[in-house]
Amino acid sequence: xxxxxxxxxxxxxxxxxxxxxxxxxxxxxxxxxxxxxxxxxxxxxxxxxxxxxxxxxxxxxxxxxxxxxxxxxxxxxxxxxxxxxxxxxxxxxxxxxxxxxxxxxxxxxxx
Amino acid sequence: xxxxxxxxxxxxxxxxxxxxxxxxxxxxxxxxxxxxxxxxxxxxxxxxxxxxxxxxxxxxxxxxxxxxxxxxxxxxxxxxxxxxxxxxxxxxxxxxxxxxxxxxxxxxxxxxxxx
Numbered sequence: 001x002x003x004x005x006x007x008x009x010x011x012x013x014x015x016x017x018x019x020x021x022x023x024x025x026x027x028x029x030x031x032x033x034x035x036x037x038x039x040x041x042x043x044x045x046x047x048x049x050x051x052x053x054x055x056x057x058x059x060x061x062x063x064x065x066x067x068x069x070x071x072x073x074x075x076x077x078x079x080x081x082x083x084x085x086x087x088x089x090x091x092x093x094x095x096x097x098x099x100x101x102x103x104x105x106x107x108x109x110x111x
Numbered sequence: 112x113x114x115x116x117x118x119x120x121x122x123x124x125x126x127x128x129x130x131x132x133x134x135x136x137x138x139x140x141x142x143x144x145x146x147x148x149x150x151x152x153x154x155x156x157x158x159x160x161x162x163x164x165x166x167x168x169x170x171x172x173x174x175x176x177x178x179x180x181x182x183x184x185x186x187x188x189x190x191x192x193x194x195x196x197x198x199x200x201x202x203x204x205x206x207x208x209x210x211x212x213x214x215x216x217x218x219x220x221x222x223x224x225x226x
Contacts, residue, residue, distance in 0.1 A: 009151070032211045043115070043201050043217030044154070051211060089154060096161070096208035098144055098169060099215060103153035 003027045004092050006102035015111045019077040023090030023102055026071065030092040035064060035075050038087045080109045113138050117202050117218035124192040124225045132187040132221050134202030142208045143185040147171065147198040154201065160185055161208050192225045
């Protein structure tokens with residue numbers, strides 16, 4: 001049973017517009033959520049995270065929103081740039097348990 | 112450069128062969144893990160280790176063995192390769208198992224094909 005779900009395999013956005021990537025989770029015990037970004041032929045790299053005690057975390061152009069009641073989080077990228085084109089993985093964990101990843105969403109930012 | 116080093120980058124195996132994927136980190140990280148990435152499946156945890164001498168199974172451990180004799184190294188052994196093990200393998204490490212205290216650093220991956 002998939003505990004972290006990214007239901008959109010791909011997303012295409014115009015440069016300068018907002019990109020919104022969504023993630024749902026089923027395990028209510030998860031208390032920490034992260035987004036990783038992956039370019040081809042490279043390993044994933046950490047992008048941004050949020051604790052379950054918050055509903056928003058912002059880092060430059062990237063903002064993550066958490067809706068605990070809906071078990072949903074989203075990553076907003078504003079403005080989107082061509083260099084943001086990558087696969088984005090949502091991940092979740094509780095305490096010191098290993099990260100559980102979603103299937104990923106491939107973002108294409110069109111110039 | 113500090114980081115996670117995986118070798119080899121590419122490997123082709125015949126069904127039934129065995130091999131070891133190497134993973135080394137020079138950041139004195141306590142926690143290390145192996146994931147595999149398959150199309151449409153995301154990253155799935157194979158095995159992980161919270162310190163030297165301690166290992167545990169993840170979501171998809173069958174067909175793989177690990178050991179952690181040193182803090183730096185965490186090799187992944189394929190005992191008898193099968194086509195279903197064709198995948199990209201990523202090793203990750205972090206200072207502690209607590210994901211809210213330290214982020215995972217991933218290696219660049221090993222692309223394995225079993226024919």
